[in-house]
Amino acid sequence: MSDNKDKLDAPAIKDLPEKKAAHHREKGEKKKKKNIFARIGGFFARWFKELKSEAKKVAWPGFKSVVNNTLVVLAMMAILGGLIILVDFALKNGLGLIING
Numbered sequence: 468m469s470d471n472k473d474k475l476d477a478p479a480i481k482d483l484p485e486k487k488a489a490h491h492r493e494k495g496e497k498k499k500k501k502n503i504f505a506r507i508g509g510f511f512a513r514w515f516k517e518l519k520s521e522a523k524k525v526a527w528p529g530f531k532s533v534v535n536n537t538l539v540v541l542a543m544m545a546i547l548g549g550l551i552i553l554v555d556f557a558l559k560n561g562l563g564l565i566i567n568g
Contacts, residue, residue: 528536
């Protein structure tokens with residue numbers, strides 16, 4: 468029983484992160500900001516690091532899958548293109564019959 472009680476103790480103040488500990492500083496003390504170039508450089512460095520990390524998690528499709536999906540897209544484009552041509556032809560001729568009456 469005593470082992471479980473030891474695990475449930477609250478962390479000490481020294482274990483708090485710097486941001487939380489900064490709240491307890493005196494009012495006169497201020498943390499100095501980095502210059503704008505260092506902040507922008509840090510932003511882009513962190514962004515590219517996260518981008519690389521996320522790209523490793525992506526399940527990239529194989530060659531056969533890419534070819535199959537490309538053929539499906541091309542077939543659907545041909546079918547829909549044919550339907551659009553048919554509807555356009557029917558509407559053009561139908562409107563011509565109505566106008567020329």
